[in-house]
Amino acid sequence: MSPGGLQAAPPDEATLVHVLNRLGYGPRPRDLETLRVVGVKKWIDEQLRPEGAPDRGLAARLALLKTVGLSTPELLQGYEIPPEARQAAAKARAELEKASEEEQKQARRDLLKKYAPMMEGNPRQVLDELQEAKVLRALYSERQLDEVVVDFWMNHFNVFAQKGPERFLIGEYERDVIRPRAWGRFEDLLLATAESPAMLFYLDNWLSADPNAPPPGRARGPYFRPGRIGGPPPPGTPAPPGKRPKRGLNENYAREIMELHTLGVDGGYTQKDVTEVARCFTGWTIRGLRQQNPEFIFDNRIHDHGDKIVLGQRILGGGQEEARRVIHILATHPSTATFISTKLCRRFVADDPPAALVDRAAATFRQSDGNIREVVRTIVTSPEFLAPEARAAKVKTPLEFVVSAARVAGARVEDASELARRIAAMGMPLYMQAPPTGYKDTAEAWVSTSGLVARLNFALDLTGGRIRGVTVDAAGLAPAGPDGPGLADSMAARLVPAGLSESTRKAVEGEAGLGLDPARVAGLVLGSPEFQRR
Amino acid sequence: MLTRRVFLKSSGLALVSFGAVPHVLLRSVSAAEGAKKRKTLVVVFQRGACDGLNTVIPYGEHAYRALRPTIAVPPPKGGATDAALDLDGFFGLHPALEPLLPLWRSGDLAAVQAIGSPDGTRSHFDAQDFMETGTPGRKATEDGWMNRCLQASPDPASTPLRAVALTPTLPRSLAGKYPAVALANIRDFGLRPAAGPAVGRGFEEMYAGAVHDTLHGTGQEAFEAIQFLKKMDAAKYQPAEGVQYPRGPYGDSLRQIAQLLKAEVGVEMAFTEVGGWDHHAAEGGAQGQLANRLRDFGSALAAFHRDLGDRMQDVVVVTMTEFGRTVRENGNRGTDHGHASVSFVMGGRIRGGKVHGRWPGLSPDRLYEGRDLAITTDFRDLLGEVLTRHLGARSLASVFPGRSPSPARFPGVMKA
Numbered sequence: 001m002s003p004g005g006l007q008a009a010p011p012d013e014a015t016l017v018h019v020l021n022r023l024g025y026g027p028r029p030r031d032l033e034t035l036r037v038v039g040v041k042k043w044i045d046e047q048l049r050p051e052g053a054p055d056r057g058l059a060a061r062l063a064l065l066k067t068v069g070l071s072t073p074e075l076l077q078g079y080e081i082p083p084e085a086r087q088a089a090a091k092a093r094a095e096l097e098k099a100s101e102e103e104q105k106q107a108r109r110d111l112l113k114k115y116a117p118m119m120e121g122n123p124r125q126v127l128d129e130l131q132e133a134k135v136l137r138a139l140y141s142e143r144q145l146d147e148v149v150v151d152f153w154m155n156h157f158n159v160f161a162q163k164g165p166e167r168f169l170i171g172e173y174e175r176d177v178i179r180p181r182a183w184g185r186f187e188d189l190l191l192a193t194a195e196s197p198a199m200l201f202y203l204d205n206w207l208s209a210d211p212n213a214p215p216p217g218r219a220r221g222p223y224f225r226p227g228r229i230g231g232p233p234p235p236g237t238p239a240p241p242g243k244r245p246k247r248g249l250n251e252n253y254a255r256e257i258m259e260l261h262t263l264g265v266d267g268g269y270t271q272k273d274v275t276e277v278a279r280c281f282t283g284w285t286i287r288g289l290r291q292q293n294p295e296f297i298f299d300n301r302i303h304d305h306g307d308k309i310v311l312g313q314r315i316l317g318g319g320q321e322e323a324r325r326v327i328h329i330l331a332t333h334p335s336t337a338t339f340i341s342t343k344l345c346r347r348f349v350a351d352d353p354p355a356a357l358v359d360r361a362a363a364t365f366r367q368s369d370g371n372i373r374e375v376v377r378t379i380v381t382s383p384e385f386l387a388p389e390a391r392a393a394k395v396k397t398p399l400e401f402v403v404s405a406a407r408v409a410g411a412r413v414e415d416a417s418e419l420a421r422r423i424a425a426m427g428m429p430l431y432m433q434a435p436p437t438g439y440k441d442t443a444e445a446w447v448s449t450s451g452l453v454a455r456l457n458f459a460l461d462l463t464g465g466r467i468r469g470v471t472v473d474a475a476g477l478a479p480a481g482p483d484g485p486g487l488a489d490s491m492a493a494r495l496v497p498a499g500l501s502e503s504t505r506k507a508v509e510g511e512a513g514l515g516l517d518p519a520r521v522a523g524l525v526l527g528s529p530e531f532q533r534r
Numbered sequence: 535m536l537t538r539r540v541f542l543k544s545s546g547l548a549l550v551s552f553g554a555v556p557h558v559l560l561r562s563v564s565a566a567e568g569a570k571k572r573k574t575l576v577v578v579f580q581r582g583a584c585d586g587l588n589t590v591i592p593y594g595e596h597a598y599r600a601l602r603p604t605i606a607v608p609p610p611k612g613g614a615t616d617a618a619l620d621l622d623g624f625f626g627l628h629p630a631l632e633p634l635l636p637l638w639r640s641g642d643l644a645a646v647q648a649i650g651s652p653d654g655t656r657s658h659f660d661a662q663d664f665m666e667t668g669t670p671g672r673k674a675t676e677d678g679w680m681n682r683c684l685q686a687s688p689d690p691a692s693t694p695l696r697a698v699a700l701t702p703t704l705p706r707s708l709a710g711k712y713p714a715v716a717l718a719n720i721r722d723f724g725l726r727p728a729a730g731p732a733v734g735r736g737f738e739e740m741y742a743g744a745v746h747d748t749l750h751g752t753g754q755e756a757f758e759a760i761q762f763l764k765k766m767d768a769a770k771y772q773p774a775e776g777v778q779y780p781r782g783p784y785g786d787s788l789r790q791i792a793q794l795l796k797a798e799v800g801v802e803m804a805f806t807e808v809g810g811w812d813h814h815a816a817e818g819g820a821q822g823q824l825a826n827r828l829r830d831f832g833s834a835l836a837a838f839h840r841d842l843g844d845r846m847q848d849v850v851v852v853t854m855t856e857f858g859r860t861v862r863e864n865g866n867r868g869t870d871h872g873h874a875s876v877s878f879v880m881g882g883r884i885r886g887g888k889v890h891g892r893w894p895g896l897s898p899d900r901l902y903e904g905r906d907l908a909i910t911t912d913f914r915d916l917l918g919e920v921l922t923r924h925l926g927a928r929s930l931a932s933v934f935p936g937r938s939p940s941p942a943r944f945p946g947v948m949k950a
Contacts, residue, residue: 204814207866248865252814255656255871265657271903274656395749425718427702434809435582437659447748448704448716449756453723456737460729503743511736520729524736529744529753 011040017498018391021534022348023047023380024144026404032497041381048377050146051183058140065129065136067121068171072197075168076292078120085115127167131420131430138403139413149182149376150174151399152347157193157261158438159202161431166202169294170431173198186340186370187331190261194327197286197294203253203436206285208278210304211248247302254278256436258330264342267335269311276308280315280322337365341375343441348379350393351442357384392498392533395443398426400534401455405462405526406470408495409477415469422467426454452532459526463519474519487521488512495525504528573848573925576791576804576838577680577707579666580831580855582811583658586875587861587907588824589631590645590889594624597896601862605819605869616820621645625889629820630828633836634878641886642839642846644947648874648891649911650857654903656871658812661856665913666706668934677710679914680803683921683933684712693800694758700787700806708805713755720769720790724760768797777841784808785834792841795849802925811855815866835880847882850924850948852917858907861896873906877916879947883924890945911945912937919944 016035020027023044035043046053062068067075081089092107112122134151141147154174161167177196181189193199200206254277258269283303286294298320305317311329315322330336341361345353357379364371364378379385396404402423406413413419420430427446433439440446461467463474478490488509492500500508508528512521525531592598593609607628610620618626619635625647627635637643653670655661664670668679677685684697697714699705708714717723725734734757741753763769771793779785787806794801810827817824835853839846858875874894879886894900894908902908918939921927931938 204866204868207815209865211865250814250864250866250868251870259657259659265655265660271656425702425722427718435658435812443748444709445703447752448699448702449752449759450702450704450716450718450723452749452752452756453725453760454702454718457722457726460726460733464726464728466726466728501744504740507736507739507743510739511732514732516732516736520733523729524733524740527737528740529747529749532749533747 011036014388014391014498015040015386018386019044020144021404022385022394024148025138025400026407026534027497028407029410029494044145044380047143047145048183048373048380050143053143055142058137058142061136061140062133065133067126067129068133069175070171072168072172073293075126075171076165076294079123079126080165080168080292081123082115082118085111085118088114123167126171127161127431128417128420130161130167130170131424132416134430135399135403135416135419135423136413138399139406139416145376145380146182148347149372150179152344153178153182153189155433155438155441156343157189157199158433158436159198159431160434162434163202165289165294166198167431169196169198169201172196183373183376184371186336186365186372187328189372190257190331191324191327193261194257194281194284194323195296197289197296199253200284200286200296201294203256204250205253205281207247208250208253208282208284209247209302210279210282212304213247213282213302215247249275249278249282249304251275251278254281260436260438262330262339263333263335264339267333267339273311276310276315277323277326279304279306279308280310280326283320284323331370334362334366337362337370340370341365341379344375345379346441348376349382349385349390354384357382392530394534395446396532396534397439397441397446398423398428398451398455399430401426401532402458404534405459405531406472409462409472409474409522409526411462412471413469414471418468419470422454422458426451426458455532456523456527459531460520460523463522463526465519472519472522474517474522477522478518487518491518491521492525495522496528496530498530500525500528500530504530572800572802574795574801574804574850575920575925576806576849576851578788578835578851578853579662579705579707579805579807580811580853581658581662581807581809582855583661583857583859583871584811584827584855584875585813585817585824585859585869586647586855587858588817588819589628589828590621590647590876591618591626591628592624592647592893592896593618593626595896597861601896602819603863604867605817605822605863607820622889624893628825628828630825631832633833637836637839637880638887642880642882642884644879644884644886645889646877646879646891646911646916646945646947647889648894648907648909649877649913649916649945650874650909651913652909654873656857656873658856658871663706665854665856668914668917669936672936678705678707679917679933680707680805681710681712681714683925683927684714684803685710686929686932687927692802694755694762695794695799695801697803698759698791698794698801698805700790700804705805705807708803713751715755715759717759717790719786720763720793723763762799766797766799768794768799771796773837774841774843777837779837779841780830780833782830784830785837788834788838789841792838795842795845813859813868814864814870815868817863817868835878839880846880850879850881850884850920852920853878854913860905861901861907862905873902874909875907877913879916879920881924883949884947885949890947912939912943915939915943916945916947919946919948923948923950 016032017027019040020031089111092111137147159166159170161170173196177192181192251274255274259265263269283299285297285299287297288294300319303319307317308315310326313329315325342358345358345361361375361378365375368374384390402419423430428439463472477494478487492505492508508524588607591607599606608617610626611617615629617629619629619632620626634643651661651665651670653664666678667675669675695715697708699708699716701716702718704714704716738757741750744750773789779789791804808831813823842849854877855875857871857873859869859872864870892910894910900908914934914937918930918934
């Protein structure tokens with residue numbers, strides 16, 4: 001089989017569905033026809049070059065979300081709780097420690113009311129709209145593969161919205177750090193994340209300093225002090241006045257950049273390498289958090305200027321250049337090519353991807369200087385990608401399930417917040433995965449009784465019109481006939497065009513034959529084992 | 535190997551159905567009888583690597599304070615709330631764990647200090663996996679130690695809820711051939727009543743028929759558990775008078791485990807988890823971030839104990855975490871990834887009021903790789919002891935292959 005085989009015969013329905021399921025969030029009502037007309041090869045080509053492709057429908061929807069598109073300073077100024085409100089809240093908490101829960105709640109409400117006029121909105125809104133925007137993009141973007149790849153990198157370079165001011169940094173992180181580099185050179189992407197306030201804060205590198213550097217003083221700026229907005233909460237034992245605690249190394253980021261971002265846990269580094277990389281990254285920090293304008297800076301004064309050895313290579317004391325060298329060493333390491341390729345193959349092909357395909361993708365990675373577009377191209381135009389055994393081999397994540405159900409049912413989504421809430425209830429709260437590993441991309445992580453029950457109920461609620469802000473015309477989904485076996489088949493053909501298994505078809509038909517309405521029949525089909533897969 | 539599902543299939547009954555008397559119900563009548571006598575193990579996994587040294591504090595060791603200049607918890611001073619609570623003249627409990635102190639004194643709570651997984655990884659991901667599969671250093675293991683324990687002790691009288699996780703996804707510890715139920719919330723665990731019985735039948739039939747799909751078993755397990763919970767009316771059991779669980783998913787999960795135990799639905803292994811232990815910066819000492827997490831952690835366990843009352847005689851709770859943290863605090867008043875940590879054991883028939891395990895010490899020559907608390911108790915030996923002496927497991931060879939914990943190695947937390 002060769003990639004050229006694509007043009008040999010007109011692609012069957014199952015192939016079209018496979019392509020739309022893997023390179024996007026599943027087919028919408030007219031997508032199969034479009035794909036058939038455009039041709040699989042050309043469509044994939046277009047999806048591999050999303051830059052500049054128009055996406056006006058999506059833009060109009062995102063424009064309705066007030067906080068999406070704002071800069072980090074705008075978000076912090078308009079939506080973060082003002083410092084005086086925080087102080088008042090802390091004071092109230094201390095006073096109300098013995099008060100009843102109801103009294104405490106009331107006190108919170110009173111405070112919020114008092115400070116609300118000073119604010120454009122509240123921190124909760126920022127997080128809600130981030131989640132809604134992600135769902136809307138998956139639902140409505142014409143650049144489906146772009147959304148999948150951006151999601152892949154956001155998960156690969158995971159940050160957690162509920163750590164400190166992170167929710168105010170994520171919009172910029174996704175829009176200005178990840179998205180513009182999602183198809184470029186891996187090294188550029190890695191460097192940009194290393195320099196992003198979102199990552200610097202999340203993995204604590206902004207705090208890491210040479211232990212022998214002078215302790216933080218006024219000169220270094222007050223944003224280092226704990227208890228400030230965005231700073232770490234005050235520790236229990238405050239240092240005696242006049243004696244500032246020394247700072248020092250923090251190896252959190254140094255470990256994760258190797259384990260999770262580049263080499264992989266078995267990629268050949270040691271604890272000593274972790275410490276050495278942490279030393280190289282000292283001084284990569286954030287300034288302006290308190291001024292609500294956080295930016296990356298290299299602070300030479302807290303940098304460890306000694307020589308280091310990273311993965312056997314000597315790195316001479318050279319300021320900011322040292323960590324850039326580390327990034328180059330990591331990005332071009334053969335373990336990185338294999339690690340990234342394996343993860344991409346797992347996303348696009350199978351939980352346990354064919355070794356030969358991983359090898360070819362890794363070879364492309366190495367030969368193209370880590371060109372992400374070429375690595376993805378190698379994978380999605382491969383015979384393995386289109387092979388029958390790859391079809392339906394993946395269990396959908398909650399995001400994929402919810403979005404693909406809404407897409408295939410032709411849902412009109414006025415408000416995506418309930419969809420985001422359902423995704424969270426299935427175990428995947430968006431932007432809220434605390435550990436740096438991100439969400440898992442394998443079936444066993446998402447197959448559970450709890451998750452399944454939530455999926456079945458979602459299918460029924462979606463088609464039954466019980467999701468706030470979302471409308472589905474269930475009767476319109478089955479033009480063939482409103483009742484009997486005809487209804488079941490026509491609904492199945494529409495919602496699972498690649499076909500149901502015989503036993504599922506029988507089960508749907510059996511119940512539909514007893515007089516179920518179209519909404520329930522559609523719910524059954526979307527809750528079927530077949531629809532849980534992509 | 536006879537698993538529950540195989541047992542069901544071989545019983546020759548037709549497909550489960552919502553309308554007629556389903557075999558689930560037939561079975562559960564006898565199962566409910568067996569359920570009453572069941573012993574239960576509850577596992578609480580602290581994800582993120584809890585700092586064992588600031589949890590059960592070796593205040594008697596000079597190096598503790600020396601290596602942690604800003605985050606050391608002060609030694610006990612007559613029950614003051616900003617200092618460690620003395621346990622035995624050497625170790626003290628973090629003051630935020632004060633709700634657990636009465637249980638310690640009554641002998642219902644013990645700790646195992648310097649416990650962990652012998653593999654040297656400092657990756658959260660790998661270390662959790664190694665602990666949950668029960669095979670440190672071996673990545674190919676697919677099932678969890680709790681699941682393998684059930685596989686080794688099939689019981690035809692068991693209920694669909696013999697193994698249950700109060701989490702939205704199934705943890706690795708319970709993954710495997712033996713049917714296990716993940717249940718984020720008892721109240722929401724059921725199909726929308728509005729959908730009607732035909733829809734329930736339809737779903738059940740299609741998942742019963744999808745025999746080649748991994749979702750097949752999950753579907754079966756879900757429908758059985760739904761039916762069973764409904765029949766046992768598990769939703770009606772509320773916390774005992776005056777018992778308040780802390781708010782949040784962790785407190786909720788322990789409250790619901792207690793609910794299931796009171797409903798006598800046959801739970802033998804229960805799992806829950808609590809995150810937020812990865813304090814690389816501003817960890818705090820007697821107060822601060824770790825203290826806040828510990829307050830939540832301890833008050834939920836205390837509430838659970840009080841809620842269950844006499845039933846605790848048949849329950850053992852074990853807490854575990856993937857590794858400990860550096861003995862020396864880092865440059866940001868936090869701690870980085872380390873090695874050994876601490877486990878708590880709570881229950882009616884334990885040797886409580888004692889810090890078990892050999893204390894390795896904190897002098898430089900005693901530290902693991904020169905920086906971390908060394909492990910003196912392999913976590914499998916603690917779990918092995920609880921499985922053997924509490925659940926009556928006969929063989930641990932398949933549960934912890936390559937270790938096979940034996941009484942000689944047990945830390946001795948259970949009354950023999």
